[in-house]
Amino acid sequence: MTERPPGSTGPGGRGLGGNPMSKKTLMVLGSAVAISALSIGGTLALFTDATDASKDFVAGTLCLRSDRNDGDPVPGPMFYITPEQGKTPSGQLGINATGPWAPGDSHTRTLTVYNSPDCSSMDAWLVSVEARLTEGIEDQYEPMAEKLHVKVKTPKRGGPDEVVAEAPLSDFLAGPVSIAYPDGTKIPLHLTSNRHMKFEVTFDKAAGNDYQDKTLVVDFIVHAEQMKNNP
Structure with missing residues (x-):
């Protein structure tokens, strides 16, 4: 979901070592979920080394959609x-603005x-998460991604949230990061169901003033695979 670049300023803060650091707009992270390109019925092999199509093809489609949550389960950035930056496509203002970011936040x-x-007709596994620079945003400062640490969490069988991926944002921008429970089991998303994916983002407290007034806007993308014939 494309958002406009940040442009507001915030109250003053302090950087590492007591140096003044204005807590201006440092980052906006958008959210999106990919449509899983598994329109299978004889055109796309589930397993690349498949030799018996009767076992490795499934007629059907898999597609996903997503909304931000935390009290505002409607389309818009997380x-x-x-x-204003959290505005929905219909024009409703976001209700969970973070305020300006500073190192350590x-x-x-x-x-x-x-x-x-x-649009979907099958159960799915959620297999990876990646990030992409949001299109149409000028002066993206990609080095900031090295200072933003991302944890992805989701519950297992109604239990507490478990960390299923953890890496600098730069790793997510480099390509899909695999997600799985700590015990290695896959993350299910059955047909007609939903799953809450929590994204915890931490700005490195040692980042200093080099990232002041910089802009980085990305989309998070969740990838899925069909569950049938794919244990």
Whole structure:
């Protein structure tokens, strides 16, 4: 979901070592979920080394959709500095603005992923998360991604949230990061169900003033695979 670059300023703060650091707009993180390109019925092999198509093809489609959550389960960015930046496509202002970020700050937001029967016909595994620079944003400062640490969490069988991926944002920008429970089991998303994915982002407290007034806007993308014939 493309958002406009941040442009507001915030109250003054302090950087590492007591140096003044204005807590201006440092980052906005958007959210999106990919449509899983598994329109299978004879055109796309589930297993690349498949020799018996009767075992490795499934007729059907898999597609996902998502909304941000945390009290505002409607389309829009997950992380945003001001209510204006969190605006929904219909024009409703965001209600969970983070305010300006400074080194050491950490925020958590929830992305709810749906396996909707409106367009999907099969159960799925959630297999990876990646990030992409949001299109149409000028002067993106990619080095900031090395100073932003991302944890992705989701519950298992109704239990507490478990960390399923953890890496600098730069790793997510480099390509899909695999997600799985700590015991190695896959993350299910059954047809007609939804799953809450919590994204905790922490700005390195040692970042200093080099990232002041910089902009980085990304989309998080969740990838899925069909569950059938894919244990």
